[in-house]
Amino acid sequence: MFLSRFRVNTARPGARRLLSSPQAMHAAVMSSFPHILPSDSPTPDAPRVLWRLDQLARAEVLLYVVSPDRPDLTHLVEQAGWPAVAGPENPGWQTRPYAPFLDRLTAGGRWAFRLTANPVHTIRRKEGEPRKLTAHLTPVHQMSWLLDEKRQERCGFRVCEKPANRRLLPEGTTHHKRPHPGDRYELTVRDTRSLSFDKSRSRTADSRRDRPVTVVTATFEGHLEVTDADMLRRTLTQGIGRARAYGCGLLTLAPLAQPGRRTA
Template sequence: MKNRQKIKDLTHLGAYHNWVEESFPDEMAAGIRNRHLWRIDTLHGKQYLLVLSDSQPNPQKLVTYGVEGTVQIKSYDRFLASLVQGQTMRFRLTANPTYAVMQPGSDRGKVYPHVTVQQQRQWLVNKSAKAGFKVLGQANSDGTDNFTFDVVSRERVPLHRKSGRGIRLSQVTFEGQLKIDDLELFKQALTQGIGREKAFGMGLMTVIPEG
């Protein structure tokens, strides 16, 4: 995404969301709103858009704000089929760590972001149990954690809604090691995402087998 003229509109998460959604024109024409997980990664000074979806995107739409000839589309099924119980992997996850506080007279909680690194790391530990994996490491005798994963970036990124009201979402990227504890739950986490704000670039976890 080097062309500054082409990316001038990509100033907030909503613009990226629209780019991803418009890359599935057949779904839009049919009024289908499938969830598409996506994430922006930076590697060696270049930015890459990763998209995970049930159906194949339109390559020309997907390259709208990108570089011609760089779109690669691959099936995820073979990789998912290769995963095994107990396997250890390196992972990267960009997520929106939050918690809810129940409000008087309501059956719904008000959502707040976790703000400290310790809170954000504990959020991932808690989520991992329901997502079929364990982050590797152990607790220290003083009660602090010694998990082998890091918070590699923390940002408050802008999101402009159609109503015109702008907000900022907490975006945290984790990297580290994990072990598959429940294979089916783990596959579900990979394909459906982890946490909130999946439509806005959160929740997509990528993994690389070790050994």
């Protein structure tokens, strides 16, 4: 497994096109792997290609990629990087083996984390109707999605709780009848976006009638404790939740012992 980081040159037209369409970015990321064909789809337990965009500032956007093979991002450098300064020593991106980090994970370890996900649930609007997949739209419900006990158990971690002296309310909740996360947990929703794009690559008569794909994403930051190292390793290499092809599901960790370090 490999972890790669690429800084996007947001001033370039190619970068703006990629940033405006998760479908286009997905295609660009998958083109980095010569041995993966467009028709290939991973089996449920196989490592897969995951990616995420982190917008740290207006002109600082980082693309992270976790992949079973070492990527060649030359085409991304040419379209959306700084090709004039790229060279043998600095190709325009950084890639490092992921296995040494994954092997360090042990139960009980605590880490800072970042995750962009597609929090969804199913609802039935009328009795007798089939259940419909619907996105969570508020930070409270998005946090509850990640804090779901079964989801955390499957992922091999639990989100850490804040010490009592750092909570605004004694129990860390904000409603006495229907408690929700409030400030009980070391968890924040940094950004929520609704992305709408055309999934079709070709503008045929049939594809023009297709409805655009809409994906609601939420970016979480916080602290977690490892409960099952093997399950967490699986989560880090296979992702969390839906819409993984569109920049969701990639969880990254950073040590808590180094204040100010970005999760990556």
